[in-house]
Amino acid sequence: MSKLAICPGSFDPVTNGHLDIIERGSRIFDHVIVAVFNNQSKNPLFTVEERIYLLTEATKHLSNVTVDASEGLLIDYAREKQAQVILRGLRAVSDFEYEMQITSMNRKLDKDIETMFMMTNNQYSFLSSSIVKEVAKYRATVADLVPEVVEKALKEKYK
Ligand code: ADP
Numbered sequence: 001m002s003k004l005a006i007c008p009g010s011f012d013p014v015t016n017g018h019l020d021i022i023e024r025g026s027r028i029f030d031h032v033i034v035a036v037f038n039n040q041s042k043n044p045l046f047t048v049e050e051r052i053y054l055l056t057e058a059t060k061h062l063s064n065v066t067v068d069a070s071e072g073l074l075i076d077y078a079r080e081k082q083a084q085v086i087l088r089g090l091r092a093v094s095d096f097e098y099e100m101q102i103t104s105m106n107r108k109l110d111k112d113i114e115t116m117f118m119m120t121n122n123q124y125s126f127l128s129s130s131i132v133k134e135v136a137k138y139r140a141t142v143a144d145l146v147p148e149v150v151e152k153a154l155k156e157k158y159k
Contacts, residue, residue: 005083007021014054017128033081035070
């Protein structure tokens with residue numbers, strides 16, 4: 001049976017840290033769906049459509065990766081797609097508690113869908129969409145932190 005993983009997140013916007021997880025995931029699973037979940041409480045900078053566009057551009061070299069969006073509950077989405085795995089990235093210890101809570105809830109909702117974590121590449125340990133937005137707002141360079149298409153989009157937003 002072919003293995004499908006869902007890589008969910010806000011991706012507001014996608015960073016090189018996200019991309020690293022997506023690329024590594026694409027080497028392990030037959031197919032990876034990157035799914036944008038709109039977390040309004042995070043007060044997003046980019047619309048869902050913009051985030052999908054940026055993710056699609058940033059992953060176009062990966063033939064087994066597709067980009068999608070969902071409004072509902074992650075576990076319902078994973079079930080609907082018949083995914084076996086939810087793939088998440090882990091940075092510092094600070095991610096752990098939050099991820100543990102979500103994973104436990106998702107397991108309670110569906111014990112057959114496994115959540116798997118990949119440790120961040122060291123160079124991206126302190127990289128987050130929020131820090132990228134903070135830096136870009138003051139027009140400092142984010143060139144090494146995000147794909148080129150995102151760098152341009154950030155310049156456009158903050159010009
Ligand atoms: P969410 O709002 O669901 O946390 P994010 O877009 O912030 O969505 O992150 C999506 C996933 O990518 C999460 O699993 C997060 O831990 C992971 N991630 C974010 N930044 C990095 C990074 N620099 N290195 C590895 N994983 C990361």
